[in-house]
Amino acid sequence: MDHVREMVDWxxxxxxxxxxxxxxxxxxxxxxxxxxxxxxxxxxALSFAGTNATPLALPDPIPSSSSFNAIVTRxxxxxxNIATTQVIDRKSxxxxxxxxxxDDPSEDFFFHFFDGRPDxxxxxxxxxxxxxxxxxxGYILTNNHVVEQATKIQVQLNGDSTKYTAKVxxxxxxxxxxxxxxxxxxxxxxxxxxxxxxxxxxxxVLAIGSPFxxxxxxxxxxxxxxxxxxIGRQFQRFLQTDAAINPGNSGGPLVDMAGQVIGINxxxxxxGRGYEGxxxxxxxxxxxxxxxxxxKNGRVTRGSIGVSFQEEQGTNQMTLKYLGAPYGVVIQGIxxxxxxxxxxxxxxxxxxxxxxxxxKTGNDLVNPIAGAPIGSRVKITYYRDKQQRExxxxxxxxxxxxxxxxxxxNGTPDEPAPAEFGLHVESLTPERAQRVGMEGxxxxxxxxxxxxxxxxxxxxxxxDVIAEVNGQAVxxxxxxxxxxxxxxxxxxxxFKVRRHSYNDxxxxxxxxxxxxxxxx
Numbered sequence: 001m002d003h004v005r006e007m008v009d010w011x012x013x014x015x016x017x018x019x020x021x022x023x024x025x026x027x028x029x030x031x032x033x034x035x036x037x038x039x040x041x042x043x044x045a046l047s048f049a050g051t052n053a054t055p056l057a058l059p060d061p062i063p064s065s066s067s068f069n070a071i072v073t074r075x076x077x078x079x080x081n082i083a084t085t086q087v088i089d090r091k092s093x094x095x096x097x098x099x100x101x102x103d104d105p106s107e108d109f110f111f112h113f114f115d116g117r118p119d120x121x122x123x124x125x126x127x128x129x130x131x132x133x134x135x136x137x138g139y140i141l142t143n144n145h146v147v148e149q150a151t152k153i154q155v156q157l158n159g160d161s162t163k164y165t166a167k168v169x170x171x172x173x174x175x176x177x178x179x180x181x182x183x184x185x186x187x188x189x190x191x192x193x194x195x196x197x198x199x200x201x202x203x204x205v206l207a208i209g210s211p212f213x214x215x216x217x218x219x220x221x222x223x224x225x226x227x228x229x230x231i232g233r234q235f236q237r238f239l240q241t242d243a244a245i246n247p248g249n250s251g252g253p254l255v256d257m258a259g260q261v262i263g264i265n266x267x268x269x270x271x272g273r274g275y276e277g278x279x280x281x282x283x284x285x286x287x288x289x290x291x292x293x294x295x296k297n298g299r300v301t302r303g304s305i306g307v308s309f310q311e312e313q314g315t316n317q318m319t320l321k322y323l324g325a326p327y328g329v330v331i332q333g334i335x336x337x338x339x340x341x342x343x344x345x346x347x348x349x350x351x352x353x354x355x356x357x358x359x360k361t362g363n364d365l366v367n368p369i370a371g372a373p374i375g376s377r378v379k380i381t382y383y384r385d386k387q388q389r390e391x392x393x394x395x396x397x398x399x400x401x402x403x404x405x406x407x408x409x410n411g412t413p414d415e416p417a418p419a420e421f422g423l424h425v426e427s428l429t430p431e432r433a434q435r436v437g438m439e440g441x442x443x444x445x446x447x448x449x450x451x452x453x454x455x456x457x458x459x460x461x462x463x464d465v466i467a468e469v470n471g472q473a474v475x476x477x478x479x480x481x482x483x484x485x486x487x488x489x490x491x492x493x494x495f496k497v498r499r500h501s502y503n504d505x506x507x508x509x510x511x512x513x514x515x516x517x518x519x520x
Contacts, residue, residue: 068206068220071206071255071259072208075206075208075253075259075261076216077189078132078134078158078188078189078253079130079131079132079158079191079208079209079216080130080158081128081129081130081155082128082129082130082146082147082154082155082156082166082210082251083126083127083128083154083155083156084147084152084153085126085152086126086127086149086150086151128210128247128248129209129210129248130142130209130210130249130250130252130265131146131180132191132208132251132252132261132264133189133190134190134192134193134261135190136187136190137181137188138181138182138183138184138188139180139291140182141251141264142177142178142179142250142251143176143178143251143264144173144175144177144178145250146178146250146251147171148178152165153167153180154166155180157184158215158216164182164184165182166180166182167180167181168180169181169294169298170295170297170299171294172293173233174233174234174235174236174300174302175233175235175236175282175286175287176232176236176266177264177282177286177287177290179295191253193260193261193262193287193288194258194260194262194284195262195284195285196239196262196283196284196285196286197283199226199239199256199262199283200223200226201223201224201226202222203223203256203257204220204221204256204257205221205222205223205241205243205257205262206243207219207244207245207249207252207253207254207265207281208252208253209245209251209252209253210248211244211245211246211247211248211249212246213248214248219243221242221243221244221279222241223239223240224240224242224278225240226240228240229363231267232267232280234366235286235366235370236282237286237363238267238282238283239263240278240279241263241279242277242278242279244277244279245268245279245280249279250265250266251265251266252264253265261284263282263287264281264284265280265281301374301397301399302371302398303369303370303372303376303395303396303397304339304369304398304402305338305339305345305369305378305393305401306334306335306337306340306396306401306402307331307333307335307338307340307351308332308335308501309329309330309331309365318492318512319510319512322494322510322512323348323510324385324387325350325352325383327352327358327359328359328382329350329351329360329361329365330350330508330510331346331347331348331349331350331351331382331508332347332501332507332508332509333347333506333507334347335401335402338396338401339394339395339396339401342393342394343380343391343392345382345393347507347508348384348496349383350383351365351380351381351382352381353379353380354368354369354379354381355368355378356379369395370398372395373395374395374397375394375396377392377393377395378392379392421453421454421455421516422450422452422453422454422455422456423446423449423450423453423455423460424446424448425446425466425480426445426447427444427445427476428441428443428445432445433445436463436465437463437500438465441467441498442465442473442474443474443475443480444465444466444474444477444480445464446460446461446465446466448462449462454513454516457513459509460497460511463499463500464497464498464499464509465497465498466480466496467497467508468496469487469494470486470492470493470494472486487515488515489515489516489517490514491514491515492512492514493514494510494512495510496508496509497511
C-alpha cells in the first residue's frame with residue numbers, strides 16, 4: 001500500500017511541476033511579445049512621424065489644348081443612327097448590291113447585320129448605318145447601300161431614344177450616296193459641308209458614327225490618300241483615311257479640324273474583315289453636288305458623249321508614242337448612235353482636250369462632260385494617225401447613252417495553244433467568236449494567260465482578241481506568229497486588243513510593254 005501511495009504522490013508532484021513550467025513559459029512568451037510589439041509600434045511611429053511635404057489638391061478641370069472635344073461637341077449632335085429592314089428572297093438571292101465586289105474577302109462594306117436563318121424562305125435583313133443631318137428641316141446625307149431596297153428606315157438622333165421613320169428623297173448609285181428625310185416638327189442640329197478640295201494628305205480628320213450600333217462613336221486619323229479610284233464605280237474617287245471605320249460607320253461624316261464635313265464614310269478594305277487602317281469617304285464636293293441635284297430634281301443627271309476609255313493610258317508614254325499623241329486618254333469603244341459616233345470619233349483616237357482644257361486622266365475627260373448641261377456642245381481635241389484634229393459633240397443624258405449596263409463576259413475557248421510570253425492563243429473561228437461574244441471581229445483569241453507571266457503583267461484576259469501587234473494586223477495564227485517572231489528582248493511592244501466592256505460591248509484596249517529577255 002505504501003508503495004502505491006508513493007507512486008500517486010510522485011505523479012501529482014510531477015503534474016504540478018509540468019503545469020508550473022507551462023505557465024512560466026506562457027508568461028515569458030507574453031512578456032517577449034509585448035516587448036517586440038512595443039518596439040515595432042515605436043518603429044512605426046518613428047517612420048511615419050511626419051514630413052514637410054505639402055498635400056496634393058485636385059485641380060479644376062482644364063481641357064487639353066490638343067483635344068478634339070470642341071469639334072466633336074459641334075458636329076456630333078447632327079450625326080444619326082440609321083436602322084433599316086429589308087425582306088430578302090433567299091430563293092432568288094436578291095440582296096442589295098455593293099459598289100465593290102461582295103465576294104472578295106478583302107473588301108468589307110460594313111453594313112451587313114443579318115437577322116434570320118439563311119434558308120429558302122423570305123427573311124428580314126436588318127442593317128445598321130449612320131448619317132449626318134445637313135438641313136435643320138431633317139434632310140440627312142447617308143450611303144445608298146445603307147437604305148437600298150429597305151422596306152423600313154428608322155432614324156435615331158444623338159441623345160434621343162425616339163425612333164423616327166424616314167423616307168427616301170433620292171439616291172445616286174454611281175457615288176453610293178442617298179438623301180433621306182425625317183419629320184420632327186422642330187429644327188434639328190445640322191453639320192456644315194466643307195470643301196474637300198482643300199484637304200491635304202496628312203491632315204487630321206475625325207470619323208463619327210455608330211459602329212456596331214454604338215451611337216456617337218468618334219475615331220481619329222489622318223488623310224492617307226486623295227482621289228483614290230479603281231476600287232468602286234466610275235464616279236467614285238475617294239478620300240482615304242486611317243481613322244477607324246467599322247461596321248455601322250457607313251454614311252457617317254468625316255470631319256476636318258474646322259468642324260466641317262469633308263467626306264461621307266463609305267467603305268473599308270481589310271485583310272481579316274476587321275479594322276486595319278484603310279477606309280474610304282466620298283469627298284464633300286461630290287456629296288454636295290449630288291445632294292443639290294437630289295433635293296432639286298429627285299435624281300442625279302450626268303452628261304455623256306458615249307465613249308469608254310482606257311484609264312491608265314493617260315500616263316503610259318509608250319502607248320501614247322505609238323499612237324502619236326503627247327498625252328491624253330485612249331478611246332476603247334463608241335456607243336452606237338451616241339454623240340461621239342455622230343462627231344466622227346473612233347476606237348483608238350486619243351482625246352487630249354475638252355473645251356480647250358487638257359485631258360491627261362480619265363477624270364479630266366469625264367468630269368467636264370458629266371457636269372455639262374444636257375443639250376450643250378463640247379469641243380473635243382483628239383489625235384488620230386498621229387495628227388491632231390478637232391470636232392464637237394452634243395452632251396446627252398448618260399442613262400440614255402448607256403441604257404444597258406451589264407457585267408463583262410469572258411469567254412474561254414478550248415484547245416490551248418503553245419504559249420508566247422505566257423499567252424495562249426487560238427484561231428478566231430466563227431464558233432469561238434460566238435462563244436466569246438466577238439462575232440464579226442478579226443484576230444486571234446486568248447484562251448489562257450499564265451500567272452506571273454509577261455502577258456499577265458500586261459493585263460491580258462481569256463476571251464481577248466488580238467487585232468494588231470505593233471501596228472501589224474493580225475487576222476490569223478500565222479499573222480500572230482509572224483508579228484511575235486519579229487520581237488526581240490528589250491523591244492517596245494503594243495498589242496491592240498478587242499474585249500468586252502462592262503456594258504457588254506466590244507472595246508479597244510492597248511496593252512504596252514517591254515519584251516522580257518526570258519520570253520516569259
